[in-house]
Amino acid sequence: MSKPPARIRLADAAFALFDERGYEQTTVDDIAERAGVGRTTFFRHYRSKEAVIFPDHDRLLELIRDRLATSSHSTALVAVSDAVRLVLLHYIEEGELARRRYALTSKVAALRDREIASVARYQRLFREFIAEWMGDPTAAASLRAELMAASVVAAHNHVLRRWLRGESSDPVDEVDEAMREVLALFPAPAAREGMPEGGSTVVAFRTGQDLAVLLPALRRLVEGGP
Numbered sequence: 001m002s003k004p005p006a007r008i009r010l011a012d013a014a015f016a017l018f019d020e021r022g023y024e025q026t027t028v029d030d031i032a033e034r035a036g037v038g039r040t041t042f043f044r045h046y047r048s049k050e051a052v053i054f055p056d057h058d059r060l061l062e063l064i065r066d067r068l069a070t071s072s073h074s075t076a077l078v079a080v081s082d083a084v085r086l087v088l089l090h091y092i093e094e095g096e097l098a099r100r101r102y103a104l105t106s107k108v109a110a111l112r113d114r115e116i117a118s119v120a121r122y123q124r125l126f127r128e129f130i131a132e133w134m135g136d137p138t139a140a141a142s143l144r145a146e147l148m149a150a151s152v153v154a155a156h157n158h159v160l161r162r163w164l165r166g167e168s169s170d171p172v173d174e175v176d177e178a179m180r181e182v183l184a185l186f187p188a189p190a191a192r193e194g195m196p197e198g199g200s201t202v203v204a205f206r207t208g209q210d211l212a213v214l215l216p217a218l219r220r221l222v223e224g225g226p
Helices: 008-019 028-035 039-045 049-053 057-069 074-093 096-107 108-134 139-164 171-184 211-223
Strands: none
Touching: 008 028, 008 039, 008 096, 028 039, 028 049, 039 108, 049 108, 049 171, 057 074, 057 108, 074 096, 074 108, 074 139, 074 211, 096 139, 096 211, 108 171, 139 171
16 A cells, blocks of 8 residues: 655644644654655655645635636626635645644644734735725725625635534535625625716606706706806
């Protein structure tokens, strides 16, 4: 029977040692020795001890960018939901490794800080995409984009943590429902593509005046005349 790949053996060795000795007391050399590889092999797969614990966020962020880049104005929010699902599916595919990471980061302050920083990168990516989709440079729109992005990330993390704690039997369905709840809070802005500058506003009202008298008066009002 062939050995698992070195990357997997290193991750298994690291988490076993973290359980036995604690995170702070475990060194890179300890992990490499337990996995049966050299120090050089460790650094070929992971940049640091922390990197063994966390998923490849750079690759996940790139997957999100790729999905968002395929959207149009009318499908932007669908793309956001799909991107959130991609991240959740990555953790689900990790299975027990994701749960062991969750348990470890709950106990080690330095790892919680690293996790918070990673979450901020996802939120920034969503915020920038949503702001561009809104196409509105005002401060109010910027705040709305920030709120939307924060809500998107919070919805994903809520479902992910429920699954990590064993409280969700169908996290994919849950995250889809959570995203529907979030996006319902933020109605889409009207599409601007192809719309001419300016335009007309039509107001309907009832009056007893004769139309022949009323129309010239309305025209003077619109044109700014006396």
